[in-house]
Amino acid sequence: MPNTFALKLKPNHLFWVKLIIHVAALAPLCLTFYQAFTDNLGGDPVTALLHFTGLGAFKLLLLSLLVTPLARVLKQGLLIRVRRLIGLYSFTYAFAHFASYILFDLQLDWSLLLSEIIKRPYITVGLIAWLILLALTLTSTKKAQRYLGKKWQSLHNWVYLAVMLVSVHFLWSVKSAILEPLIYMLITLLLLLYRRDKLKRIFKKRLNNTQKIQK
Amino acid sequence: MLIKVPKTSAAKENQITDESVYHRRRDIIKSMGFVGASSLLSSTSAQASFFGNDDKPFKTQALDYAPDAKQVSTKLTPEEKIITHNNFYEFGTGKSDPVENAQQFKVNPWLLSVEGLAENPFSLDYDDLFKQFPLEERIYRLRCVEAWSMVVPWIGFSLAALIKKAKPLSSAKYVAFETLYDPKQMPGQKNRFAGGGIDYPYVEGLRIDEAVHPLTLLSVGLYGKTLPPQNGAPIRLVVPWKYGFKSIKSITRIRLTDKRPPTSWNRLAPNEYGFYANVNPSVDHPRWSQASERRISGASLFSRNRIDTQMFNGYEEVAPLYDGMNLRKNF
Numbered sequence: 001m002p003n004t005f006a007l008k009l010k011p012n013h014l015f016w017v018k019l020i021i022h023v024a025a026l027a028p029l030c031l032t033f034y035q036a037f038t039d040n041l042g043g044d045p046v047t048a049l050l051h052f053t054g055l056g057a058f059k060l061l062l063l064s065l066l067v068t069p070l071a072r073v074l075k076q077g078l079l080i081r082v083r084r085l086i087g088l089y090s091f092t093y094a095f096a097h098f099a100s101y102i103l104f105d106l107q108l109d110w111s112l113l114l115s116e117i118i119k120r121p122y123i124t125v126g127l128i129a130w131l132i133l134l135a136l137t138l139t140s141t142k143k144a145q146r147y148l149g150k151k152w153q154s155l156h157n158w159v160y161l162a163v164m165l166v167s168v169h170f171l172w173s174v175k176s177a178i179l180e181p182l183i184y185m186l187i188t189l190l191l192l193l194y195r196r197d198k199l200k201r202i203f204k205k206r207l208n209n210t211q212k213i214q215k
Numbered sequence: 216m217l218i219k220v221p222k223t224s225a226a227k228e229n230q231i232t233d234e235s236v237y238h239r240r241r242d243i244i245k246s247m248g249f250v251g252a253s254s255l256l257s258s259t260s261a262q263a264s265f266f267g268n269d270d271k272p273f274k275t276q277a278l279d280y281a282p283d284a285k286q287v288s289t290k291l292t293p294e295e296k297i298i299t300h301n302n303f304y305e306f307g308t309g310k311s312d313p314v315e316n317a318q319q320f321k322v323n324p325w326l327l328s329v330e331g332l333a334e335n336p337f338s339l340d341y342d343d344l345f346k347q348f349p350l351e352e353r354i355y356r357l358r359c360v361e362a363w364s365m366v367v368p369w370i371g372f373s374l375a376a377l378i379k380k381a382k383p384l385s386s387a388k389y390v391a392f393e394t395l396y397d398p399k400q401m402p403g404q405k406n407r408f409a410g411g412g413i414d415y416p417y418v419e420g421l422r423i424d425e426a427v428h429p430l431t432l433l434s435v436g437l438y439g440k441t442l443p444p445q446n447g448a449p450i451r452l453v454v455p456w457k458y459g460f461k462s463i464k465s466i467t468r469i470r471l472t473d474k475r476p477p478t479s480w481n482r483l484a485p486n487e488y489g490f491y492a493n494v495n496p497s498v499d500h501p502r503w504s505q506a507s508e509r510r511i512s513g514a515s516l517f518s519r520n521r522i523d524t525q526m527f528n529g530y531e532e533v534a535p536l537y538d539g540m541n542l543r544k545n546f
Contacts, residue, residue, distance in 0.1 A: 115504065
């Protein structure tokens with residue numbers, strides 16, 4: 001008798017799920033850049049690009065953190081296999097965000113970039129998050145995972161810090177309309193709350209390590 | 216020194232077709248054809264409204280005015296940019312919210328009352344706004360506190376003329392301004408979050424010597440026509456040497472007073488926005504630099520439109536107003 005709950009994700013379904021993720025992530029990105037280049041993105045395409053890519057990176061990062069709880073609740077273990085892809089797209093958007101900031105907003109004024117990074121806490125925080133995501137992207141291959149062994153997991157735990165920093169970066173960047181960033185911060189906190197046991201373990205381990213060093 | 220006196224026949228800035236528009240002339244005519252055809256369709260088919268926003272755009276009217284006599288060497292920001300990129304939190308906090316939410320805004324009838332410490336308080340109705348004082352064009356740079364800027368051909372009259380008519384008492388030291396309060400028309404006033412946390416009505420203020428400075432303008436139009444709602448119809452303030460938020464929109468009340476009036480952004484974040492808010496490249500916003508700005512021009516994404524910000528936005532003639540003042544403290 002065939003299983004009435006035939007919705008169990010199988011390896012051959014994964015191709016289609018991944019295809020949907022590719023299209024859903026790439027199509028809006030390409031379309032928005034096309035609109036920006038043809039000056040069809042509102043009065044100030046630069047600001048529109050920064051907001052779109054920044055928020056896009058954040059949404060994808062949250063989505064990547066939603067995969068694990070979702071796979072558990074829905075009992076779809078295979079879903080975990082799309083987590084890396086979503087994470088990589090989050091960095092793709094983050095890369096487009098930082099590149100747009102340097103190219104179109106600051107227009108390669110490197111000294112301004114440097115002083116903004118030093119002087120503006122919300123830029124500093126954003127850059128740290130970006131560097132963490134860069135490190136995670138560079139070590140996302142199977143080869144890197146094998147090479148790093150146990151260190152790989154502790155490196156990739158930094159994503160929890162990154163998502164918090166992104167949330168703060170968003171909140172600090174707005175002039176006064178704080179409702180939207182607060183909603184995103186709440187979602188971030190809920191996703192971290194789900195991992196409270198793991199986070200506690202990480203903190204304990206770090207604490208123990210520092211105590212050992214002090215002794 | 217070479218002084219250029221333009222012939223009266225010479226084309227004014229706003230009469231020159233923007234190059235990008237010129238190159239797109241065939242597309243524009245084509246799209247006009249589409250607009251024409253679609254309007255025919257929508258008149259016969261009620262379903263057309265299902266597919267998009269069928270709100271009629273706000274109608275502006277041509278104005279009679281004296282063109283700006285000064286030859287301005289900087290390029291104007293295209294009209295399309297000026298009327299689609301706005302900060303007007305009464306209609307939402309996004310840059311394109313005002314143009315989307317303000318098209319049904321009613322400007323006629325309107326009442327602007329001029330009151331307070333004056334011998335001759337008076338009020339202006341909608342028609343008076345365009346008839347009481349001769350209208351002139353002023354091409355001004357507009358520098359937003361968010362570090363972007365535009366060049367706008369405003370039409371209006373000096374605030375000084377209006378204040379003179381009110382005959383201020385010698386005790387009048389400040390001028391207070393107030394935007395219309397009408398939550399039914401302005402979604403941002405209805406809901407604290409939609410309006411960015413500002414206490415409405417929006418209020419602004421100037422010292423009286425700033426208010427009567429010849430550069431200070433009450434604007435009723437731009438690009439030859441009456442103002443669209445998103446730009447502050449039917450009447451708004453333009454103080455070109457101050458950050459844009461000082462240039463209060465859709466004004467209903469101008470009050471002469473002896474005390475420094477509260478101002479909206481200062482009330483919301485006093486450490487970030489001062490009463491004076493003079494454009495000053497050496498005093499940064501706590502969260503971003505004010506040393507340079509991006510000039511919104513309609514050019515390509517790769518055009519180098521980041522320019523140095525000038526003290527008083529380049530209007531050095533106002534410097535004497537602040538002689539002996541610490542502008543770092545009085546930001």
